[in-house]
Amino acid sequence: MTSADQLVPGVEVAVDVGPVAHGGHCVARHDGRVIFVRHAIPGERVLARVTEGAPGDRFVRADAVRVLHPDARRVEPSCPVAGPGGCGGCDFQHVQIGHQRELKARVVAEQLRRLAGLDRDVVVEPLDDAGGLGYRTRVELAVTTGEGGDAPPFVGLRRHRSHAVVPISDCPIADAPVREGIAAAAADARAGGLDPGTVAVDVVGPSGEGDVLLLEVDDSGDAERVSVRERVEAAGESHELSVDARGFWQVHRDAPRAFVEAVLDAAGAGAGDRVLDLYSGVGLFTVPLAAAVGARGQVVAVESDPLATRHLEANLAGLDQAVALRGRVDDVLGVARSGRRQRGRRGAAPARSPLIPPSADVVVLDPPRTGAGGPVVRAIAQLGPRTVVYVACDPAALARDTAPLAEHGYRLDALRAFDAFPMTHHVECVATFQRG
Numbered sequence: 001m002t003s004a005d006q007l008v009p010g011v012e013v014a015v016d017v018g019p020v021a022h023g024g025h026c027v028a029r030h031d032g033r034v035i036f037v038r039h040a041i042p043g044e045r046v047l048a049r050v051t052e053g054a055p056g057d058r059f060v061r062a063d064a065v066r067v068l069h070p071d072a073r074r075v076e077p078s079c080p081v082a083g084p085g086g087c088g089g090c091d092f093q094h095v096q097i098g099h100q101r102e103l104k105a106r107v108v109a110e111q112l113r114r115l116a117g118l119d120r121d122v123v124v125e126p127l128d129d130a131g132g133l134g135y136r137t138r139v140e141l142a143v144t145t146g147e148g149g150d151a152p153p154f155v156g157l158r159r160h161r162s163h164a165v166v167p168i169s170d171c172p173i174a175d176a177p178v179r180e181g182i183a184a185a186a187a188d189a190r191a192g193g194l195d196p197g198t199v200a201v202d203v204v205g206p207s208g209e210g211d212v213l214l215l216e217v218d219d220s221g222d223a224e225r226v227s228v229r230e231r232v233e234a235a236g237e238s239h240e241l242s243v244d245a246r247g248f249w250q251v252h253r254d255a256p257r258a259f260v261e262a263v264l265d266a267a268g269a270g271a272g273d274r275v276l277d278l279y280s281g282v283g284l285f286t287v288p289l290a291a292a293v294g295a296r297g298q299v300v301a302v303e304s305d306p307l308a309t310r311h312l313e314a315n316l317a318g319l320d321q322a323v324a325l326r327g328r329v330d331d332v333l334g335v336a337r338s339g340r341r342q343r344g345r346r347g348a349a350p351a352r353s354p355l356i357p358p359s360a361d362v363v364v365l366d367p368p369r370t371g372a373g374g375p376v377v378r379a380i381a382q383l384g385p386r387t388v389v390y391v392a393c394d395p396a397a398l399a400r401d402t403a404p405l406a407e408h409g410y411r412l413d414a415l416r417a418f419d420a421f422p423m424t425h426h427v428e429c430v431a432t433f434q435r436g
């Protein structure tokens, strides 16, 4: 039998696949060593080929390269590069879509249990797409010449945990216009039609007026600056927002609608309320929240990215009750950034922005994957909102940030989870915390 210390890249062992874990893999064990196996389903028996790991490591990574006992919910992937050694974008193309959602629900529930001590039944709701395909409105393609450098360039997507590029000319999780854009970029690359020095092509399919865009990115990360219009029809209203084509926008074509409706419903903001919309981006939630609080209310949106803030200001034009505040959330709330030196003093708190009101009725926050962190969450609680709506793209960060809210008397009242990234392990949560 292969011993735990012999589990090095290339070695294959037959394993029984255990539970799904956060990150798109399942947990198996061999000779006492944990193996994170991709392309497997809990309950299966598979031949796992080690892809990363060395003797003495706490765990090794592996791909299921042969299925010895398949789960009944195993399906043929729609994409030819979705399997072991292929594109790293999709983790779950081999799993029937309903079961993907069940696996993600288990991950969210497990993160809440482990990191926040909360027992919750979680349901992952589908968005409007073609059974988990045809949804992405943005894809960033890498451009490379491959080994040697004198071969013709090609476009592709990165392998899992690697810089290597898998050539593609189609991506079934992209929506129809973006798929056409990918095919066009692949043809351009083959024909030598990309500008010299292009390292990536961003394919962007906005929901408002305008065709799909192909933006060539140079090795300093720059591309032509283009603004696009995104139309959001949600809760019986229609909004059109201006966004930088390469700036943050929810990638699932139905996500802006679903998240706006979920946030409005959770926030329960009414006429005259004072609301903070933290990590606001270009104002996806700010604009409908401003409509909800009306002319007597107030919405303060905080966003650190200068370009996104410029679009935010443009999107708030005519909404006198809404103000855009450019800055980091921790800075404007007057919270010390952990580990940062400020004027020679480690972590000294900056002055709180005068535009942040002393109290708020509702706080909405939609931080990046790392979460908001304890100091920011505590500062939010100190504003005394009746409701905190936390939009989370990482359930582990949400679970970690739940504890400081609980310390201040906020309990998790409702949790919705959305399948905003089908075929991948990612899942979006909208958590509602109430005071008292």
Ligand SMILES: C[S@@+](CC[C@H](N)C(=O)[O-])C[C@H]1O[C@@H](n2cnc3c(N)ncnc32)[C@H](O)[C@@H]1O
Binding pocket: 248, 249, 250, 278, 279, 280, 281, 282, 283, 284, 285, 302, 303, 304, 305, 308, 327, 328, 329, 330, 366, 367, 368, 393
């Ligand atoms: C997940 S996006 C959400 C944007 C918006 N709610 C939406 O759905 O379109 C997070 C946003 O937070 C911004 N951001 C990241 N770190 C930040 C910080 N420390 N302070 C303020 N904004 C930040 C990013 O630029 C990005 O626009």
